[in-house]
Amino acid sequence: MKDKYSVSNLNKFRQLREKGVYDKETVHKVLDAGLVAHVAFVEDGRAVVVPMIYGRHDETVYLHGARKARVIRMLESNDRICINVTLVDGIVLARSAFNSSMNYRSVTVFGTPQLIEAEADKLYAMKVISEHLMPGRWDELRDPLDKEVKMTGVIEVSIDTASAKIATGMPTDEPEDYEIPVWAGVLPLVSRLESLQDDDRLLPDVKASAAVRALQNRTL
Amino acid sequence: MKDKYSVSNLNKFRQLREKGVYDKETVHKVLDAGLVAHVAFVEDGRAVVVPMIYGRHDETVYLHGARKARVIRMLESNDRICINVTLVDGIVLARSAFNSSMNYRSVTVFGTPQLIEAEADKLYAMKVISEHLMPGRWDELRDPLDKEVKMTGVIEVSIDTASAKIATGMPTDEPEDYEIPVWAGVLPLVSRLESLQDDDRLLPDVKASAAVRALQNRTL
Numbered sequence: 001m002k003d004k005y006s007v008s009n010l011n012k013f014r015q016l017r018e019k020g021v022y023d024k025e026t027v028h029k030v031l032d033a034g035l036v037a038h039v040a041f042v043e044d045g046r047a048v049v050v051p052m053i054y055g056r057h058d059e060t061v062y063l064h065g066a067r068k069a070r071v072i073r074m075l076e077s078n079d080r081i082c083i084n085v086t087l088v089d090g091i092v093l094a095r096s097a098f099n100s101s102m103n104y105r106s107v108t109v110f111g112t113p114q115l116i117e118a119e120a121d122k123l124y125a126m127k128v129i130s131e132h133l134m135p136g137r138w139d140e141l142r143d144p145l146d147k148e149v150k151m152t153g154v155i156e157v158s159i160d161t162a163s164a165k166i167a168t169g170m171p172t173d174e175p176e177d178y179e180i181p182v183w184a185g186v187l188p189l190v191s192r193l194e195s196l197q198d199d200d201r202l203l204p205d206v207k208a209s210a211a212v213r214a215l216q217n218r219t220l
Numbered sequence: 221m222k223d224k225y226s227v228s229n230l231n232k233f234r235q236l237r238e239k240g241v242y243d244k245e246t247v248h249k250v251l252d253a254g255l256v257a258h259v260a261f262v263e264d265g266r267a268v269v270v271p272m273i274y275g276r277h278d279e280t281v282y283l284h285g286a287r288k289a290r291v292i293r294m295l296e297s298n299d300r301i302c303i304n305v306t307l308v309d310g311i312v313l314a315r316s317a318f319n320s321s322m323n324y325r326s327v328t329v330f331g332t333p334q335l336i337e338a339e340a341d342k343l344y345a346m347k348v349i350s351e352h353l354m355p356g357r358w359d360e361l362r363d364p365l366d367k368e369v370k371m372t373g374v375i376e377v378s379i380d381t382a383s384a385k386i387a388t389g390m391p392t393d394e395p396e397d398y399e400i401p402v403w404a405g406v407l408p409l410v411s412r413l414e415s416l417q418d419d420d421r422l423l424p425d426v427k428a429s430a431a432v433r434a435l436q437n438r439t440l
Binding site for chain 1: 266273302303322328364368390401404411419427
């Protein structure tokens with residue numbers, strides 16, 4: 001397996017304080033850290049973007065929704081879609097507005113979507129998505145009911161090409177701006193899963209499992 | 221001014237544990253809380269989605285990038301684009317995978333993009349974007365240089381229609397699943413701007429202003 005995505009006009013980088021990379025390891029790491037993917041498709045000749053829960057295994061991104069949802073029908077009928085996952089890491093306060101920016105990890109995937117028909121494949125994909133969001137939870141829960149599987153539309157997107165863009169660190173100012181007596185630096189943004197809130201209707205003595213407790217205090 | 225967006229096939233809601241709303245106040249509130257917008261456009265007949273910094277004033281969303289960036293050229297040539305801003309508020313752990321989901325605030329905007337040519341309009345839009353990200357910072361910084369304004373491409377997107385989807389609270393399980401002795405509840409995700417990190421090249425005795433310090437510990 002090649003460890004880099006091919007570079008074309010689709011994913012070539014043009015400018016950067018940021019660092020653009022094509023290596024699969026970095027792309028996978030950002031995809032695995034995110035919670036929401038922004039999925040873009042064409043409907044009636046115009047672009048639509050929808051936030052979706054997702055999961056990844058190897059070179060496939062899985063998406064799901066209600067079988068009858070517009071997004072599932074549209075993804076079925078597009079021959080190539082674009083997915084972006086972005087995690088914001090901070091605001092970069094430079095000595096000018098022009099050089100102010102953000103720190104972030106961002107991945108863009110171009111891929112071919114296909115509706116999964118076979119029930120076993122669908123269940124596998126549903127598990128990948130569930131485990132992405134809530135690792136260890138799938139095996140704690142009852143099996144999906146037949147009607148639930150039928151009501152779920154699952155799309156597999158094979159990654160045709162992808163790229164990651166990572167911006168970190170302090171601002172880069174114009175040389176002469178370093179003489180301006182204005183504060184500059186970074187204001188980090190930290191996204192953290194906080195402590196568990198019990199559902200009102202828990203059965204007596206039911207506690208969160210080790211897998212669920214492990215999710216607490218995790219930063220993205 | 222009407223206080224609701226018109227409902228059409230573009231923005232009509234189909235299903236929900238979530239609450240879909242069309243009122244402008246809610247849409248504006250979510251747009252004003254986010255840091256990154258996902259902007260989708262059509263390029264060579266296919267959808268592309270790009271994360272962008274933005275700002276809003278009234279019924280206009282402003283986007284910017286390098287004047288020569290592909291995204292600015294593409295936005296210029298699309299007659300309608302789609303923008304989504306999503307803030308994730310938590311993971312909803314239900315008693316089944318099927319009913320597990322997320323809490324979030326999400327807004328989708330359909331709008332008409334236009335490149336801003338006049339320098340005064342461009343500067344105004346740049347200020348709106350800067351103030352969205354870093355309130356109070358614009359007046360602390362030196363004025364943008366002519367060449368900086370020239371190198372910046374600014375797009376104004378007038379909102380044609382929009383909608384918000386807000387999901388909050390505890391899982392909704394199947395009636396019979398409440399008998400299963402498995403933990404259920406919510407794991408909130410909190411995104412917080414943390415404490416300021418000084419740039420290495422600050423001049424002696426330069427401290428962060430009150431406006432900058434006010435950004436600390438702000439949650440999104």
